[in-house]
Amino acid sequence: MKHLPKHLRPRWRYLAVGIEAWPDADFGRRAFQRAIWYSAGNLLGDPGSADAGLTLLSFRFSEGTGEAVVRVRRDHTESARAAIACVRAVDGDPVGIHVRGISGTVRACEERYMGRAAASLTQRDVAFGGAERPAVVRGDACDVQTESGSVGATAFDIE
Structure with a gap:
């Protein structure tokens, strides 16, 4: 099966997300992805959530701080930001989530916005x-x- 030509392929944007929680909070990648999907489904509905295509690409969380890269379709960045901002808890642990920035490539996203969660x-x-x-x-x-x-x-x- 042939690949689609470049002008027909979906365009993606990558959101750098900062995560804060209590120091004793303990949840993993799967629970965080589930919380994002649940929030997007509640805010945007099933069709809107499917159109946005929120996918967790990388995730790191320990001792109450963390960061993640979330992939989203180019035309749905604003609705994806709103859905991510609506996440209040992950596996029963209250969290504070903020989008640090948006980039066109994963590499640029990691270079510009990631690495700040390593606070002492x-x-x-x-x-x-x-x-x-x-x-x-x-x-x-x-x-x-x-x-x-x-x-x-x-x-x-x-x-």
Whole structure:
């Protein structure tokens, strides 16, 4: 079977996606892909989701931060961004997702937008709510462990 000529092949765009979650969150590639598909199906409907063709090409997640490359059809980048922004949780773990940028090739996407998730993590005790508590510090952000779970804080919230 012959390949389609270049002018008839589908055109793709690649979205660099940043992922943030609590430090104890643990989910994998398959769960993240399922969350993206579910979000796209709910927002765009089945035909719109199929037209957008959201596919997870690469995925890396550990210790609460990660990144991914998502392939989408060229004419559906805005709807794909909206669908990705609607993802609130993956396997029951709440996540924050943002699209870092869009590129025409995977290589350009990785060179321009990837590699920022390797922020330095430090585990230390901080003064929060009048008591010493364990926390994971990532730059200016701080995830403080309390009796009821993790609490997001900034450098100004801790002493």
